[in-house]
Amino acid sequence: MKEYFDILRACPLFRDMEPQELKKALECLSAKVSFLAKGEAALREGDPANYVGIVLAGRLQIERTDFFGNRSILAQLAPGELFGESFACAGVKAVPVTVAAIEAAEVMLVDCLSITRSCGNACHIHQRMIFNLLQIVAAKNLLFHQKIEVTSKRTTREKLMAYLMLQAKRLGSLEFEIPYNRQELADYLEVERSGLSAEIGKLRRQGAIEAERRRFKICRPPGA
Amino acid sequence: MKEYFDILRACPLFRDMEPQELKKALECLSAKVSFLAKGEAALREGDPANYVGIVLAGRLQIERTDFFGNRSILAQLAPGELFGESFACAGVKAVPVTVAAIEAAEVMLVDCLSITRSCGNACHIHQRMIFNLLQIVAAKNLLFHQKIEVTSKRTTREKLMAYLMLQAKRLGSLEFEIPYNRQELADYLEVERSGLSAEIGKLRRQGAIEAERRRFKICRPPGA
DNA sequence: GTTTGTATGTTGAAATTTCAACAAGGGGAT
């Protein structure tokens, strides 16, 4: 577990914990580490929802595919971020999503009970983790709010601009890179890829944005 | 605060607390109660996000209205349920939603810090509330997951059927009542009201469902 | 009973999305 110490120190689950405490916490958690190839799943739809996952390296994507094969992307995860924690904390039996690596990745899986159930000797560590978990789950909530805000727009164009404006705001610049390619962006916005490409082309020709692969620049904010 | 004691005992924030403890907790929280007329807002978009609200009576709706006046309904709240807790716990400055009463209602507002900040004398009560809050926020997360699952469908028909199937499953019967009228249902599904009405009519004529105001019956599950 | 207002259903035209299919471009492997 030593090699992951620095990543874990930065993980919000262990926020405000001394190195010593983190070490103790890790002993309590009896975590196991998995290595994932690109495309492999850390959690599959239907798996039991006891586990909290922590991304140690690489990037993963939370997605869900319906009956007809339509993929919907819910969020993307970077090192230090958690997944599965909402399902585990809410006490559902099975996870309704798949968490898949979009590049080679490493994750740590922890039984959620070993976080929330206080152990005898170091109770305040568990309390700290529970409190941190609360903030993490609440922050996830905000992410979903944002996704809903974006996807509730009725046209591809509006969805795209809403998404881009949010990213611009988040990153503090009108020029930025997004973590999705076209297909993934379409699956996040819940629209058709070809229609999205068409709309990007139109906005580009109108001089509202510049777009080159994952790099975007907002030249004229919408409503102007 | 006495008159609300029974509602509060059933509120998940106070789960697994003895009446004595609940009483102590309430002293800590220094809550204030508001009475709301139909249509009045308990929380308005842009308000500071320090407060956790608890519904004491009546029903409220979490909604958000964009630039162009398009309303989007995120969830509906019944007595005992919380609102605003995610924003407060995530530490955002302002709430991005409006919580409005759809009928005369009473709510209790509590500063979130008074929940999460342990006080000197009854620490375990705060710990219990933090733990309960974690489960509540996680459960909210599931609600958003469901909404996203429904609204990610591409056609009005699919959204409607996905929503109805979820309700049927939740309520354990193919015949049930929904909490939304047509306009509200459209705002939840993120579609046009007239298109929704048209689609309901079509499904009715095809014998797939029966629908009368808020009462629905699924006669033929989709895919059959 | 009548009035009034709200909720729901209907319709046709315009706008938009989806779908399928293909073209163009980039990057890596050999």
Place this chain on the structure above:
DNA sequence: ATCCCCTTGTTGAAATTTCAACATACAAAC
């Protein structure tokens, strides 16, 4: 350089949604 695969852009037809407008039904108020 060539081949191959993957990503992105383009296009036209079919399907769907939106929009505006109006008809009908229902419930509460007078």
